[in-house]
Amino acid sequence: MVRPSSMPALSRRHLLSWVFIAALPVVYVATKAVLFSRNIVFWDEFDTVLDLILHIDAGADWRELFNRFVAINNEHRMVTSRLMFAGSYWLTGTVNFHVIGAIGNLFLVGACALLVLSRTGWESRVRMGVVLAFLLFQLEHFENFLWSGSSIDHFQVVLLGLGAIAAVARGTSAGVAVGAGLALLATFTLAHGTAAWAAGALLLLHRRRWNHLAAWCAAAVISLAAFLYGFELNPGHEFDAPTLSYSALVLRYWLALLGGPLTLGDAGFAPLPGLILLAGLGVLARRGAFTREPLAMFGAIFAVIALALIAAGRAKIAGPEINSRYLVLGALAWALFIFMLLELKATPSQPFRMLCCVAPALMAFNFAANARYFPLAESFTELRDRAATAFKHHGVDGRGVVRLHPGEGHADRLLRLAAERGVYRLPRVTHVVEFPYARPSTRIVHHFDQLLATSRAITIGGWAAIPGEASERGQVHVVLKSEKSLLVLTTVTLPRPDVVQAQEEPDWRLSGFRSVLGPQRLPAENFEIGVLIANGDYAEFIMTGHQLLLASGTPQTVPAGENFSQR
Numbered sequence: 001m002v003r004p005s006s007m008p009a010l011s012r013r014h015l016l017s018w019v020f021i022a023a024l025p026v027v028y029v030a031t032k033a034v035l036f037s038r039n040i041v042f043w044d045e046f047d048t049v050l051d052l053i054l055h056i057d058a059g060a061d062w063r064e065l066f067n068r069f070v071a072i073n074n075e076h077r078m079v080t081s082r083l084m085f086a087g088s089y090w091l092t093g094t095v096n097f098h099v100i101g102a103i104g105n106l107f108l109v110g111a112c113a114l115l116v117l118s119r120t121g122w123e124s125r126v127r128m129g130v131v132l133a134f135l136l137f138q139l140e141h142f143e144n145f146l147w148s149g150s151s152i153d154h155f156q157v158v159l160l161g162l163g164a165i166a167a168v169a170r171g172t173s174a175g176v177a178v179g180a181g182l183a184l185l186a187t188f189t190l191a192h193g194t195a196a197w198a199a200g201a202l203l204l205l206h207r208r209r210w211n212h213l214a215a216w217c218a219a220a221v222i223s224l225a226a227f228l229y230g231f232e233l234n235p236g237h238e239f240d241a242p243t244l245s246y247s248a249l250v251l252r253y254w255l256a257l258l259g260g261p262l263t264l265g266d267a268g269f270a271p272l273p274g275l276i277l278l279a280g281l282g283v284l285a286r287r288g289a290f291t292r293e294p295l296a297m298f299g300a301i302f303a304v305i306a307l308a309l310i311a312a313g314r315a316k317i318a319g320p321e322i323n324s325r326y327l328v329l330g331a332l333a334w335a336l337f338i339f340m341l342l343e344l345k346a347t348p349s350q351p352f353r354m355l356c357c358v359a360p361a362l363m364a365f366n367f368a369a370n371a372r373y374f375p376l377a378e379s380f381t382e383l384r385d386r387a388a389t390a391f392k393h394h395g396v397d398g399r400g401v402v403r404l405h406p407g408e409g410h411a412d413r414l415l416r417l418a419a420e421r422g423v424y425r426l427p428r429v430t431h432v433v434e435f436p437y438a439r440p441s442t443r444i445v446h447h448f449d450q451l452l453a454t455s456r457a458i459t460i461g462g463w464a465a466i467p468g469e470a471s472e473r474g475q476v477h478v479v480l481k482s483e484k485s486l487l488v489l490t491t492v493t494l495p496r497p498d499v500v501q502a503q504e505e506p507d508w509r510l511s512g513f514r515s516v517l518g519p520q521r522l523p524a525e526n527f528e529i530g531v532l533i534a535n536g537d538y539a540e541f542i543m544t545g546h547q548l549l550l551a552s553g554t555p556q557t558v559p560a561g562e563n564f565s566q567r
Contacts (some may be wrong), residue, residue, distance in 0.1 A: 019126070031510050040426065042149065053418075064407075135362065168203055168204065202298065255275055386514075441540035445465055445467060474534075
């Protein structure tokens with residue numbers, strides 16, 4: 001292999017240019033993942049994480065823990081993620097969803113690193129890296145990138161499946177043993193992780209490694225038998241007998257899952273690109289890809305088989321849009337397919353000629369996917385924020401427009417227990433900050449639609465913006481001014497499309513804000529309420545005349561222009 005340090009200067013510049021290009025989508029998604037990360041337990045995470053940790057904290061014995069680790073949940077046995085949740089508790093005494101989300105995303109980074117480092121030669125590694133970057137690091141996969149309850153499984157199974165194939169492809173008995181271990185972990189991560197056994201068996205069959213194939217199949221039978229022991233279907237999921245019509249439904253959904261990444265999740269037209277992908281893989285197989293590109297080819301087969309299993313389990317409940325969490329496997333299959341096409345046409349004298357031709361299409365796809373899914377990603381984050389701030393104010397779930405968990409009282413019970421035991425507590429959404437150089441302003445346009453004060457919490461919300469300037473996330477703050485104190489509070493940013501429409505200001509979409517904190521965190525004084533907008537080191541504020549009264553010991557709010565005595 002030619003090392004970059006020994007390359008001609010022009011080649012090194014080409015390498016660095018392509019590395020920079022590949023880094024762009026990765027940095028973009030990483031930025032959004034950090035920006036939208038929340039240490040908020042949400043929906044499935046109450047059962048998969050919080051309930052498990054509470055049972056461990058309560059002193060569950062190893063028999064009960066084993067049963068919980070291997071328990072069926074929506075046709076999956078999520079043993080590996082449950083072990084990580086338990087490990088987090090055993091190491092720290094708590095659980096942090098920032099950390100869980102980061103680990104989940106690192107699984108995808110690890111899968112891409114495995115594929116890139118498996119290549120020989122820096123040119124091939126660059127081609128692989130560029131294709132993976134633009135097809136995998138985009139917001140089509142926002143559920144996995146932004147929701148730890150999804151990423152920890154759906155990205156992990158990709159790494160485990162590819163790792164199993166890479167180990168088997170080494171051609172040694174040790175490699176088969178390692179591959180079998182990784183395939184076992186994939187099986188007990190998500191149900192479609194069992195596709196690793198099928199892909200590994202096909203690789204061994206192709207290479208006529210009969211002894212290794214026999215051992216692999218024996219391990220697969222044991223693994224699948226353990227997986228199916230006591231297996232139960234979720235009664236909420238619909239499964240029909242394998243009739244011709246139902247089989248056709250599953251086939252169509254399978255093709256839609258394969259083609260879905262290219263149609264940006266639209267299941268209606270997705271079967272056509274799904275057929276093209278299968279046909280393309282067939283052509284590559286006839287041209288020797290099984291021998292020439294074993295990891296890429298069998299990795300694509302792993303994704304294809306895994307999506308067939310998903311189709312069999314979810315076809316009856318599938319809607320017109322494919323769930324974001326399932327698109328990563330289809331995107332992986334397309335990335336590996338495109339990479340193998342590039343390898344067919346690459347030459348030592350012109351290693352990037354075809355990549356230059358394909359790169360504009362990859363960039364256009366990445367841009368379109370981000371534009372299509374960014375509003376969904378933002379809405380998902382907004383739902384969590386609204387649910388958490390409503391819980392903070394009311395102390396119970398379900399009082400706002402969004403719930404932390406769909407089950408009545410379920411979130412209340414688990415959050416109360418977690419807080420009592422110090423295992424987990426919903427984080428504060430409002431903090432006191434300082435802007436010593438903030439200046440009074442007359443430019444700020446504002447409106448309050450939430451001025452709520454109880455002995456439990458104070459909630460101040462609405463929207464604020466500056467004409468001619470775009471609203472940015474995190475800019476709006478609440479100001480509380482009394483005779484003795486001047487406090488500036490952070491807020492949660494809430495998109496306000498209604499403000500955009502009413503004010504005819506398209507740049508004010510992020511003008512919404514909400515601040516929630518307990519009255520005990522504030523001095524017992526009477527405050528006038530204001531709004532501050534920060535832009536870098538510069539900040540300006542306006543006082544509104546609304547009042548927050550805490551001096552009497554009973555928190556109350558008074559709208560502008562109304563005296564407390566008039567109430």
